[in-house]
Amino acid sequence: MNVIVVGAGVAGLSTAWSLAKAGHRVSIVEQGPIPNPLAASGDHHRIIRRAYGAAAGYGRLITEAYEAWDEMWADLGENHLDPRGFICISREPGDEAEEYREGMEAGNYPFELFEPDAAAKRWPFLEPGSFRYAYFSPDGGALHCRKIATRLAGWLRVNHANVYEDSKVVEVDAEAGRIVLESGETMQADRIVVAAGAWVLKLFPELDGELKTWRTALAYVEPPADLKAAWQAAPVILNVGGAVDGYVIPPSGGAGMKFGSGLHRVPTSDADWNRQPVPGEGEAIRDLFSPPIARVEEYKITEVVTCAYTFTADEKFLAHEKGRCLVVSACSGHGYKFGAAVGRRVAATVGNDDVAGLKAWLRAEAGVT
Numbered sequence: 001m002n003v004i005v006v007g008a009g010v011a012g013l014s015t016a017w018s019l020a021k022a023g024h025r026v027s028i029v030e031q032g033p034i035p036n037p038l039a040a041s042g043d044h045h046r047i048i049r050r051a052y053g054a055a056a057g058y059g060r061l062i063t064e065a066y067e068a069w070d071e072m073w074a075d076l077g078e079n080h081l082d083p084r085g086f087i088c089i090s091r092e093p094g095d096e097a098e099e100y101r102e103g104m105e106a107g108n109y110p111f112e113l114f115e116p117d118a119a120a121k122r123w124p125f126l127e128p129g130s131f132r133y134a135y136f137s138p139d140g141g142a143l144h145c146r147k148i149a150t151r152l153a154g155w156l157r158v159n160h161a162n163v164y165e166d167s168k169v170v171e172v173d174a175e176a177g178r179i180v181l182e183s184g185e186t187m188q189a190d191r192i193v194v195a196a197g198a199w200v201l202k203l204f205p206e207l208d209g210e211l212k213t214w215r216t217a218l219a220y221v222e223p224p225a226d227l228k229a230a231w232q233a234a235p236v237i238l239n240v241g242g243a244v245d246g247y248v249i250p251p252s253g254g255a256g257m258k259f260g261s262g263l264h265r266v267p268t269s270d271a272d273w274n275r276q277p278v279p280g281e282g283e284a285i286r287d288l289f290s291p292p293i294a295r296v297e298e299y300k301i302t303e304v305v306t307c308a309y310t311f312t313a314d315e316k317f318l319a320h321e322k323g324r325c326l327v328v329s330a331c332s333g334h335g336y337k338f339g340a341a342v343g344r345r346v347a348a349t350v351g352n353d354d355v356a357g358l359k360a361w362l363r364a365e366a367g368v369t
Contacts, residue, residue, distance in 0.1 A: 001024045001025070001190045001191060001350070001351075002024070002025045002027075002188075002189045002190045002191075003019050003024050003025065003026050003027070003189055003190065003191045003192070003193065003350060004026075004027045004028075004029060004179060004187055004189040004191075004192045004193070005019070005026065005027070005028040005029070005192075005193045005195060006029050006169050006172065006179060006192065006193065006194045006195065006196055006203070007028075007029075007030065007031075007039075007194065007195040007196040007197060007199070008028050008029075008030035008034045008035075008036065008039075008149070008153065008163075008165075009036070009039045009040060009041040009042070009149075009195060009197050009339075010041040010145065010148065010149070010335075010336055010339030010340075010342075010343075011041075011195040011197075011328055011330050011335070011339055011342050011343060011346070012028060012030075012193070012195035012196075013028065013034075013148075013149060013152040013153065013156070013339075013343070014068075014072070014152070014339050014340045014341075014342060014343020014344070015193050015195060015328075015342070015343040015346045015347055016028040016152075016156055016161055016343075017072065017075070017152055017155065017156065017340075017343055018343045018344045018346070018347035018348075019193075019347045019350060020156060020159050020160070020161050021075075021159075021347075022347055022348075022351060024347075024350070024351075026156070026161040026162070027161065027162035027163075027164065027187065027189070028156065028161060028162070028163055028164065029164045029167050029169055029179065029181075029187070030163075030164065030165050030166075030167065031166070031167065031168035031169065031199070032165070032166060033165050033166065034149055034150070034153045034163070034165050035145065035146045035149035035150060037305075038272075038275060038306075038308070039197055040197045040198060040307055040308065040309050040310075040331055040335075040336075041145050041149070041197070041336050041339065042145065042146065042149070043145055043146070043218065043305060043307065044144065044145060044146055044253065044254075044255030044256075044258075045082075045142040045143060045144055045145060045249050045252050045253055045255055045258075046142070046143050046145055046249075046336035046337065047086065047140065047141075047142060047143075047236050047238060047247060047249065047336075047337065048062070048065065048066075048069075048081065048140055048141055048142070048143050048336075048337035049062075049086045049137070049139065049140035049141075049236070049238050049337070050062050050104065050107070050109045050137060050139040050140060051086065051088060051100035051101075051103060051104055051109075051137065051140070051238055051239075052100065052103045053099040053100065053102065053103045054099075054102050054103040054105075054106040054107075056103065056364065057363075057364030057365065057366065058334070058338075058364045059103050059104075059107050059109065060107060060364075061338065061341070061361075061364055062139070062337070064341045065337055065338050065340065065341045067341075068340035068341040068343070068344050069081060069143075069340045069341075071340070071344075072148075072152075072340045075155060076151045076152070076155055078151065080143060080144040080147045080148050080151070080253070081141055081142070081143055081144075082141045082142045082143075082144070082252045082253060083138070083140075083141040084140075084141045084142065084234070084235050084236060084250070084252070085136060085137055085138040085139070085140055085141060085235040085236070086136070086137055086139075086140035086141070086235050086236040086237070086238040087119075087123070087134050087135065087136045087137075087234075087235050087236075087237055087238065088100050088101065088134065088135055088237075088238050088239045088241070089119075089126070089131045089133075089134045089237065089239065089240050089241045089292050090131060090132045090133055090134070090241045091130065091131045091132060091240075091241030091242040091291070091292060092132075092241065092242050092243075093132075095239075095241050095242055095243070096239050096241075096245060097238075097239040097240075097241045100238070100239060101135060104135075104137065109137065109139060110137055110138060110139060111135045111136060111137040112135060112136045112137075113133060113134075113135045114133060114134045114135060114136065115133060116128040116129065116130075116131055116132070116133065116134070119131075119133070119134035120294075123230065123234055124227065124230050124294075125223065125227050125230055125231060125234070125293055125294060125295075126292055126293065126294060127290075127291050127292050127293065127294035130291030130292045131241055131291065131292045132241075136235060140235075140236060140238070141235075141236060141252075142236055142249050142250075142252040142253065143336060143337065144252070144253035144254075144255070145336065147253065148339075167181055167182075167183075168181060168182040169181060169182075169196075169203065170182050171203070172192060172194060172203050172204070172325055173323075174192065174322040174323035174324060174325035175322075175323040175324070176188075176323075176324075177189050177190060177191065177192060177323070177324035177325075179192065189324070190324065191324050191325075191326065191350050192324055192325040192326070193325075193326050193327075193328065193346060193350065194325060194326070194327045194328070195328050195329075195330075195346075197271075197308070197309075197310060197329075197331055198213050198271035198308035198309060198310045198331065199271045199308075200310060200327060200329055201213060201269075201271075201310070202271070204320070204322070204327055207318075207320060207327070207329075210312060210313075210318060210320075211310045211311070211312060211318065211329055212267060212310065212311050212312075212313075213267070213268050213269065213270070213271055213308055213309070213310050213311075214265045214266065214267055214268065214308070214309050214310075214311060215265065215266050215267075215268045215271075215273060215274055215275075215306065215307075215308055216260070216262075216264055216265035216266075216306070216307050216308075216309065217264060217277060217281055217282075217285060217304055217305065217306045217307065218258050218259070218260045218285070218304070218305045218306075218307060219258060219259045219260075219281075219282040219283075219285040219286050219301055219303075219304055220256045220257065220258045220282075220301070220302045220303040220304070220305065221256070221257055221258065221259060221282075221286060221299040221300060221301055221302060222256070222257070222299065222300040222302050223257060223298075223299055224295060224298045224299070227295075231250045231251065231257055232250065232251055234250045235250075236248070236249055236250065237249075240289055240292055240293070241292060243263070244261050244262075244263055244288050244289070245261055245262025245263060246259065246260065246261040246262070246263075246288055246289055247259075247260050247261075248260075248289070248293075256302060256303070258305075259285050259286055259288075259289055259299075260285070261285055261288045261289075262333070263288060264281075264284065264285050264288065265309075268308070271308040271310075272308075274306070275306045275308075276306070277304035277305075277306060281304050282301035282303075282304040283301060285304075286299055286301060309331050309332070309333050310329055310331045310332070311331070311332050311333065312329070312332055315332040315333065315334070316332065316362070316363045316364070317329060317330040317331075317332060317335060317338075317342070317362035317363065318330075318359075318362065319346075319349075319355060319358050319359045319362055321355045326346065326349065326350065326355065328342065328346055328362075330342045330362065342362070345358055345361055345362075346358065
């Protein structure tokens with residue numbers, strides 16, 4: 001089967017990888033370079049973790065995610081996962097860190113609980129009087145996004161897929177199985193998979209009721225000199241507690257340390273809107289982390305990176321079928337860790353047409369295998 005994949009983020013690249021392995025003729029079309037620094041999966045690193053609320057269902061899918069990544073590492077001949085584990089910090093009863101702990105308990109997943117003083121002794125960048133407890137799980141770490149994208153694009157080329165960079169798709173004719181590029185050129189296929197991330201609404205505006213786009217930013221920082229060694233050895237911080245929805249990725253894979261927060265986002269109708277950082281934005285993000293990060297004002301901002309995400313209202317993943325086209329949105333702020341698994345599932349659906357089964361899996365519905 002001749003298949004075009006629109007979008008070379010992690011979902012698109014992984015879909016193309018799995019389609020090529022299944023023997024399909026694959027073309028992947030990306031509006032920018034690969035990796036594209038403006039894409040949701042174009043930053044240096046993303047978190048993988050087992051922790052989800054007990055009702056979310058995604059915690060159990062992490063097993064399949066790890067299996068898919070392992071299959072990919074075998075094909076690429078190199079591993080781009082830093083398995084340093086993760087910690088969560090609870091500052092208020094019922095905050096997200098506590099919800100994640102309850103999910104870990106419900107799934108019988110491993111973690112170790114720390115009282116504040118013990119946590120601050122182990123991780124001296126924490127302020128012990130500012131939180132209720134912390135817990136550590138070895139079941140997580142950081143995925144190195146740009147390395148993964150670069151290696152996947154190379155693997156696709158070696159394995160006879162067509163890889164088109166700087167080729168913006170401006171129209172998808174789902175019924176005819178045809179795409180139109182900004183240059184005016186057209187491409188035809190038996191099936192089209194659209195994994196365009198935050199740009200999907202430009203191609204399928206009818207999904208605006210189900211998908212919403214947000215603009216956010218991440219702050220790369222340099223910690224105080226006396227804490228650099230502690231951060232180099234630290235786990236990922238998945239959640240800093242309270243209402244911040246904040247995470248920290250320590251230096252990993254040659255990339256720097258960054259802070260990100262769900263509080264620092266604004267809705268937008270255009271994924272290209274306001275992609276340049278604004279003055280003071282890095283400091284505003286950084287300051288959200290005090291508490292529980294001690295001496296946060298001493299962390300020097302080295303770079304601010306903007307990002308666009310597409311969310312569903314319940315932060316589940318989405319699939320939409322139209323004619324010969326299958327649209328997949330596995331973003332919602334937590335999709336990267338499932339990238340390889342999403343690619344395998346989407347490629348299988350292209351072959352078996354079980355879109356209902358794909359939708360159930362993407363939503364992590366109970367009983368789905």
